[in-house]
Amino acid sequence: MNTGGVEISLAVAHGDFRLQAELNLPGRGVTAIAGPSGCGKTTLLRGIAGLDRHAGHLRVNGEIWQDDARGIFLPVHKRALGYVFQEASLLPHLDVRANIEYGWKRAASGATRPDPKRMLRLLGIDHLLGRRPADLSGGERQRVAIARALLAAPRMLLMDEPLAALDQARKQEVLPYLERLHEELALPILYVSHSPDEIARLADHLVLMEQGRVAGSGPITEMSARLDLPQAQAEAGVIVDAVVEDWDADYQLATLRVGANAIRVPHPRLSVGQRLRLRILARDVILALDRRDDTSALNHVPVRVLEEAPAGGSAHVMVRLDAQGMPLLARVTRISRDRLGVAPGVGMWAQFKATAVFA
Numbered sequence: 374m375n376t377g378g379v380e381i382s383l384a385v386a387h388g389d390f391r392l393q394a395e396l397n398l399p400g401r402g403v404t405a406i407a408g409p410s411g412c413g414k415t416t417l418l419r420g421i422a423g424l425d426r427h428a429g430h431l432r433v434n435g436e437i438w439q440d441d442a443r444g445i446f447l448p449v450h451k452r453a454l455g456y457v458f459q460e461a462s463l464l465p466h467l468d469v470r471a472n473i474e475y476g477w478k479r480a481a482s483g484a485t486r487p488d489p490k491r492m493l494r495l496l497g498i499d500h501l502l503g504r505r506p507a508d509l510s511g512g513e514r515q516r517v518a519i520a521r522a523l524l525a526a527p528r529m530l531l532m533d534e535p536l537a538a539l540d541q542a543r544k545q546e547v548l549p550y551l552e553r554l555h556e557e558l559a560l561p562i563l564y565v566s567h568s569p570d571e572i573a574r575l576a577d578h579l580v581l582m583e584q585g586r587v588a589g590s591g592p593i594t595e596m597s598a599r600l601d602l603p604q605a606q607a608e609a610g611v612i613v614d615a616v617v618e619d620w621d622a623d624y625q626l627a628t629l630r631v632g633a634n635a636i637r638v639p640h641p642r643l644s645v646g647q648r649l650r651l652r653i654l655a656r657d658v659i660l661a662l663d664r665r666d667d668t669s670a671l672n673h674v675p676v677r678v679l680e681e682a683p684a685g686g687s688a689h690v691m692v693r694l695d696a697q698g699m700p701l702l703a704r705v706t707r708i709s710r711d712r713l714g715v716a717p718g719v720g721m722w723a724q725f726k727a728t729a730v731f732a
């Protein structure tokens with residue numbers, strides 16, 4: 374029997390609000406949980422943590438945390454989990470070292486603890502051990518809170534908008550640490566976020582919630598190319614994984630391989646063979662009947678039209694395309710669609726500016 378992964382079936386009612394979530398999530402990697410304000414993301418996380426008691430069952434990589442049918446409900450302190458909130462809840466009278474030791478002491482006996490030195494280095498806080506929380510920047514505080522959570526050897530990490538309280542510069546500072554953690558940790562991370570950019574950079578899997586229920590759940594690359602999901606809260610655009618094939622030092626331009634396509638992106642420094650995530654926004658994709666090299670757009674790929682859907686407002690449509698195996702979305706006006714004869718099965722060319730691709 375395969376017991377890996379996170380199986381969630383939780384239901385609760387708070388007055389008029391009802392949460393009903395059935396999910397099967399990967400047993401490692403980042404699952405982003407997104408959806409409009411009030412759709413139930415925090416309510417779901419609190420149920421998973423055991424902070425509130427919802428009805429249902431919950432299994433984390435083979436460990437049963439809740440099973441109402443068998444009368445099992447592990448209280449929050451018996452669940453090996455780390456919880457990181459918007460504001461780092463560090464103990465103000467203790468320095469960073471003591472705050473982190475507090476997490477270390479919480480690890481269950483017999484749990485495989487991460488190496489603290491490596492963890493501190495990974496989060497870039499090894500030089501801050503003697504400082505009090507008040508003497509840290511918001512980004513540093515959040516990195517200490519993450520280290521403290523991880524040193525308690527959790528079997529799952531819950532992060533509820535961990536970067537939301539930081540300004541843009543601090544967010545950009547913390548994101549690379551989260552990216553590195555994501556590669557290193559073999560545990561499921563549930564990551565609530567409203568930021569499409571954060572989700573594109575960190576998530577392997579995406580859960581979209583709407584009014585207390587799961588509107589969709591799947592690998593991020595597949596979810597980003599679907600037209601049947603509420604896209605309004607995120608700017609529509611595909612997320613694809615790419616490998617660096619070439620980097621031109623003179624033009625500061627990388628050539629990236631995505632399936633059969635070579636995509637060019639400006640970048641200050643990349644190494645051949647490096648893996649990257651790209652996000653290509655639907656509004657930045659232009660459709661044409663022929664390949665046109667007389668424009669400044671660097672990327673031209675042959676596409677086949679798969680389907681279209683309304684794109685918010687009545688002037689535009691969203692077109693889903695297959696670019697030699699790479700998914701692509703294009704947001705075009707209805708008048709352009711009619712003028713060009715965009716319809717399922719039609720072969721066309723898509724252009725997008727290299728700056729439309731975020732590495």
Ligand SMILES: Nc1ncnc2c1ncn2[C@@H]1O[C@H](COP(=O)(O)OP(=O)(O)OP(=O)(O)O)[C@@H](O)[C@H]1O
Binds near residue numbers: 387408
């Ligand atoms: N303990 C509670 N008692 C009553 N209502 C609650 C309680 N907790 C949450 N709610 C309601 O449940 C709904 C979902 O709230 P929740 O905080 O889970 O949403 P969210 O998706 O995390 O929102 P946001 O993105 O704004 O943080 C809201 O309507 C909220 O007011």
